Amino acid sequence: xxxxxxxxxxxxxxxxxxxxxxxxxxxxxxxxxxxxxxxxxxxxxxxxxxxxxxxxxxxxxxxxxxxxxxxxxxxxxxxxxxxxxxxxxxxxxxxxxxxxxxxxxxxxxxxxxxxxxxxxxxxxxxxxxxxxxxxxxxxxxxxxxxxxxxxxxxxxxxxxxxxxxxxxxxxxxxxxxxxxxxxxxxxxxxxxxxxxxxxxxxxxxxxxxxxxxxxxxxxxxxxxxxxxxxxxxxxxxxxxxxxxxxxxxxxxxxxxxxxxxxxxxxxxxxxxxxxxxxxxxxxxxxxxxxxxxxxxxxxxxx
Numbered sequence: 001x002x003x004x005x006x007x008x009x010x011x012x013x014x015x016x017x018x019x020x021x022x023x024x025x026x027x028x029x030x031x032x033x034x035x036x037x038x039x040x041x042x043x044x045x046x047x048x049x050x051x052x053x054x055x056x057x058x059x060x061x062x063x064x065x066x067x068x069x070x071x072x073x074x075x076x077x078x079x080x081x082x083x084x085x086x087x088x089x090x091x092x093x094x095x096x097x098x099x100x101x102x103x104x105x106x107x108x109x110x111x112x113x114x115x116x117x118x119x120x121x122x123x124x125x126x127x128x129x130x131x132x133x134x135x136x137x138x139x140x141x142x143x144x145x146x147x148x149x150x151x152x153x154x155x156x157x158x159x160x161x162x163x164x165x166x167x168x169x170x171x172x173x174x175x176x177x178x179x180x181x182x183x184x185x186x187x188x189x190x191x192x193x194x195x196x197x198x199x200x201x202x203x204x205x206x207x208x209x210x211x212x213x214x215x216x217x218x219x220x221x222x223x224x225x226x227x228x229x230x231x232x233x234x235x236x237x238x239x240x241x242x243x244x245x246x247x248x249x250x251x252x253x254x255x256x257x258x259x260x261x262x263x264x265x266x267x268x269x270x271x272x273x274x275x276x277x278x279x280x281x282x283x284x285x286x287x288x289x290x291x292x293x294x295x296x297x298x299x300x301x302x
Contacts, residue, residue, distance in 0.1 A: 002019070003040060003288060004019055006023055006044060008023070013281070016285065016288055033054040039060050046071060048077075051080060059081045059291050060075055062082070066220060075302055082300070084301055088279040091148060092272070093270045096244065100244065101132060101137070102132065106129040108264065134158070136158070136185050137188065138188070140180075141219070161174075161180050163176065186216065189215075189218070193222055200224075203228035203231070207232070217245055218244040221246040226247045226257065241260075242263070243263065244268055244269065245270075
């Protein structure tokens with residue numbers, strides 16, 4: 001079975017012919033698509049036109065959870081199965097989210113730059129940071145990542161609230177979205193990108209956050225209206241942002257978000273650990289075996 005890994009790394013598995021292609025190498029991708037029976041997909045958007053160049057394609061296996069980069073309707077029209085792997089990157093994303101929160105509050109990027117310039121001593125009192133203990137952290141989402149992060153935050157001593165599509169009257173930490181935002185010193189995004197969640201944090205909702213609040217996003221960039229976030233940060237009303245995802249990726253180096261001292265940014269790598277890859281490949285290889293046998297696929301979505 002010919003498997004196309006659309007990422008710049010090598011992987012081998014008995015009985016599978018796995019070839020890799022960097023996401024930015026469009027020429028090689030076009031060259032490899034016609035023989036691909038399975039596509040292991042990461043982030044580069046996958047369109048109906050791509051699928052038309054892959055007449056042998058039987059399965060699009062998302063290496064991760066989010067499906068917004070796959071044209072699901074096009075796949076269904078062509079009889080191509082689609083599967084993902086929920087929860088396999090949850091530990092990595094939860095840990096990175098915590099890292100971003102602490103990095104913003106403790107001015108890690110600013111102090112790092114000052115130290116490298118020989119300006120770190122004495123520490124500038126204007127850059128005094130803050131602690132998570134005693135702060136209220138609002139989580140947008142009630143899935144596995146949010147659950148793991150909640151445990152980490154409560155262990156530190158933060159008060160954690162969360163919101164989700166379905167009310168959770170059994171959990172006193174659940175709040176309606178607007179109520180959660182009004183109470184949150186830190187708000188963290190953990191929802192998929194859908195028509196309903198695009199610009200979920202728009203200008204009106206960002207204005208509900210308390211002065212000095214921090215915004216963190218390790219989910220999908222368009223969940224936040226970035227132009228509205230920039231205005232809040234430039235005005236000084238919000239205390240900072242930790243962002244692993246953006247409305248347009250890769251982010252333009254001239255983007256105003258990158259010029260703000262209160263931001264800590266990563267290039268959509270919250271999920272990227274050796275352990276995550278091991279879990280990804282475990283599911284991806286198993287689904288190839290199931291496809292060969294004609295068995296039901298793990299986590300099939302279409």
